[in-house]
Amino acid sequence: MRALTRRELLGAGLGGAALSGCSRAPRSFPVSNVSIFKAASYGPEVYDMVERMLAEHKLDVRGKRVVLKPNLVEFDEHTCINTHPVVVHAAYEAFRKAGAHVRIAEGPGHRRGTLDLADAAGYFSTLPRFEDLFTDLNTDAVAKREIRQPESKLTSLYLPHTVLDCDLLVSVAKMKTHHWAGATLAMKNLFGLVPGGVYGWPKNVLHWAGIPEAIVDLHHMFPRQFAIVDGIVGMEGNGPIQGTPKAAGVLVAGRDVAAVDATCCRIMGIDPRRIEYLRIARGEQNLREVSFHQIGETIHSVQSDFELMDVWKEIRGT
Amino acid sequence: MNWQDRQNSDGGWAYSRGCSWAEPTALVLLAQCATGIQENFGAGLSFLRSIARPDGGWRPQAGVDESTWVTSLVALLPAEALGNERHERAIEWMKGQTGRESGWGFRIRQRLAGNKGDFPDGWPWFPGASAWVIPTSFGILAFERALRFTGDAEVRERVESGRRFLISKICADGGWNYGTAQALGRDGDSYPETTGIALLALHGARESRELARARAAALRHLETCKTAEGIAWLRMGLAAHGQRVSSGSATRVLRTNVDAALTAMSLAERNPLLS
Numbered sequence: 001m002r003a004l005t006r007r008e009l010l011g012a013g014l015g016g017a018a019l020s021g022c023s024r025a026p027r028s029f030p031v032s033n034v035s036i037f038k039a040a041s042y043g044p045e046v047y048d049m050v051e052r053m054l055a056e057h058k059l060d061v062r063g064k065r066v067v068l069k070p071n072l073v074e075f076d077e078h079t080c081i082n083t084h085p086v087v088v089h090a091a092y093e094a095f096r097k098a099g100a101h102v103r104i105a106e107g108p109g110h111r112r113g114t115l116d117l118a119d120a121a122g123y124f125s126t127l128p129r130f131e132d133l134f135t136d137l138n139t140d141a142v143a144k145r146e147i148r149q150p151e152s153k154l155t156s157l158y159l160p161h162t163v164l165d166c167d168l169l170v171s172v173a174k175m176k177t178h179h180w181a182g183a184t185l186a187m188k189n190l191f192g193l194v195p196g197g198v199y200g201w202p203k204n205v206l207h208w209a210g211i212p213e214a215i216v217d218l219h220h221m222f223p224r225q226f227a228i229v230d231g232i233v234g235m236e237g238n239g240p241i242q243g244t245p246k247a248a249g250v251l252v253a254g255r256d257v258a259a260v261d262a263t264c265c266r267i268m269g270i271d272p273r274r275i276e277y278l279r280i281a282r283g284e285q286n287l288r289e290v291s292f293h294q295i296g297e298t299i300h301s302v303q304s305d306f307e308l309m310d311v312w313k314e315i316r317g318t
Numbered sequence: 319m320n321w322q323d324r325q326n327s328d329g330g331w332a333y334s335r336g337c338s339w340a341e342p343t344a345l346v347l348l349a350q351c352a353t354g355i356q357e358n359f360g361a362g363l364s365f366l367r368s369i370a371r372p373d374g375g376w377r378p379q380a381g382v383d384e385s386t387w388v389t390s391l392v393a394l395l396p397a398e399a400l401g402n403e404r405h406e407r408a409i410e411w412m413k414g415q416t417g418r419e420s421g422w423g424f425r426i427r428q429r430l431a432g433n434k435g436d437f438p439d440g441w442p443w444f445p446g447a448s449a450w451v452i453p454t455s456f457g458i459l460a461f462e463r464a465l466r467f468t469g470d471a472e473v474r475e476r477v478e479s480g481r482r483f484l485i486s487k488i489c490a491d492g493g494w495n496y497g498t499a500q501a502l503g504r505d506g507d508s509y510p511e512t513t514g515i516a517l518l519a520l521h522g523a524r525e526s527r528e529l530a531r532a533r534a535a536a537l538r539h540l541e542t543c544k545t546a547e548g549i550a551w552l553r554m555g556l557a558a559h560g561q562r563v564s565s566g567s568a569t570r571v572l573r574t575n576v577d578a579a580l581t582a583m584s585l586a587e588r589n590p591l592l593s
Contacts, residue, residue: 075544112511113545115573120544139333142381158382179501197339198378200443201496208418208447238504
């Protein structure tokens, strides 16, 4: 079903943003730290990098329930659609060593065979006892939660207990372009929290509610988050499924998920102020490069333009 | 398959583990109907009755206060087992469900945008969303079952409309994905499970170029399909069009109760989803 073109959707969203700009006082945010690591491959060094991320951001997760939410989308042997299993395993080991009770959980939006998908993506072979550590969020028990001050047309959502009950939600996302949202990173990855068993495959209620606005609503429903974005091999062009691999050679992480996404955009050669969901979440003035402090590498040292579809050329920038 | 060992204490079945859901429970009961081996069938029915809603539909699990597409799956159970009145009320609830694109507002916007296409009614996964291939396929099958008991013209029309919906969603490669055949002008790829389910829902349709291409797509998917669920649907879809696929040609690990139930159905002599 094609209800509106992307341009029409963007236009509607801009109108909404302008209206919300009139009605709400601009918020300011403290300068957030974002870690950037150069990582040429999915080798053993990734494990050390993820441990350093946790240390850099002073995450105290001892005795806490931590849920790692990777991005599992499609059967793919070439690593560019799904979060690479080595990154997920590295995060699992780092949080486990830090004393957390760690689960891995995902609810793919396109394919129903979640465990088959995880197997094909290399999760069973990379993560020992994967099936015992994993919860399929599409089929977990759910509870209804109201959305306070929604940006989208949603007023409530059914969400899985596994994520509602956790102390820290870690979005372990993939760095990709996205044909509806411009880019899919740590915030958009949260669409996978919405249970397919209730809403179906894909989770079309989110599309009707407004994709950028629904991304922001989901983000606001989980105030305790951390983000790790796998850009070692990302995806450019017609993402999030039909694009082509892009070896960006980078891992990006931080407590402030919008800051992580904005930094990833700049690394991809995308102006985050032109990504609708980031603008709604932060306001344009809080998406300037000086709004974030990079730890490790600079954006300039790892920046590599991702190819954009013609309809998205207007978001090019840094 | 020992269904009792996998059954929850409330009588229902989970997808793999955890709480009971309507979909796996209905599919396990349908598989038992197909194989003729009934284990705690009554307890399964009791669970389903416990999650029926006053509006005539079914919720997908106890924690949800909304009737959804799973109503069509429950309506495929034998009416005598479910109860004739419950069955009729399920069909009535489904009659009120269409995709959001069936609304006048959407259609007027499409006409103004120059889209003069047909907008046949399908069924959504969740009320208020668009119609999609899988819920529409189950809607067709449930309404065909209902036509055994009723001459209701509306039910007959929705079957025809649903079939036109499916034909309109065929991908360039001949099969079906979940909904749209194109996004931003680019062709989408079809999937095994959706192609199998749509073929099943089009059983008995007059032979056409589209159906021949869909069967060819199903056979291609069967060679590479990585899920037991996909393989089972492909087998059932092809069998509904007279193409039996041997049971040994493609097998995968049965990871979930849905995998097991669908595989059992695909190997049975008689498909319990067909009227």
